[in-house]
Amino acid sequence: MSSKKILLVEDNTDDVLLTLRALQRADILNEVIVARDGAEAFDYLTSKGQYAGRDSSDLPVVVLLDLKMPRMGGLELLERIRQIHQLKFLPVVILTSSNEERDICESYDHGANSYIQKPVDFDQFVEAIRTMGLYWLVLNVNPKGGPEDCE
Secondary structure: OOOOOEEEEOOOHHHHHHHHHHHHHOOOOOOEEEEOOHHHHHHHHHOOHHHOOOOOOOOOOEEEEOOOOOOOOHHHHHHHHHOOHHHOOOOEEEEEOOOOHHHHHHHHHOOOOEEEEOOOOHHHHHHHHHHHHHHHHHHOOOOOOHHHHHO
C-alpha cells in the first residue's frame, strides 16, 4: 500500500494530526500530502503555485476532503476537480464532521465518490479510516491511464 499517495485536504491542525494518527493506527503507511485548503490542494493537483514543476501525472490514489475551509472550500474544490479532464476519475472522499443532509447531497451532486462523517470516538474513527483505506487503496480499481483509457 505504500506507493499510493493520499491527499488530505484539511485546514484544522488538530484534525490533520487526528487523521494522520488514525491512518497510522490503521496500518495505512501511504505517503500523505496535506493541503491546508482547497486552493492549495488545487495547486497540488494541477502543479501550479508552490507545486509548479511537480509531475502532474503523479496523482494521489484518493483525496480526503473536508468541506469547510478558508480561501476555497471543499465543494468548490470538488467542482473544479470534476471540470478537469485528467482529474474527473480521481476518487474524492468527503471526510467531515458534518452530518447535515444538505452537505451530503451537495457533496454527491458535485461529484464526491463517498461521504464519511468523522466519528467522535477515536477507535471508531480508526476503524472508519481502516475500512476506507482497504476500499480505496486496495480494492478499488481505476483506469491505469486515467480518463484517456476510457475514450
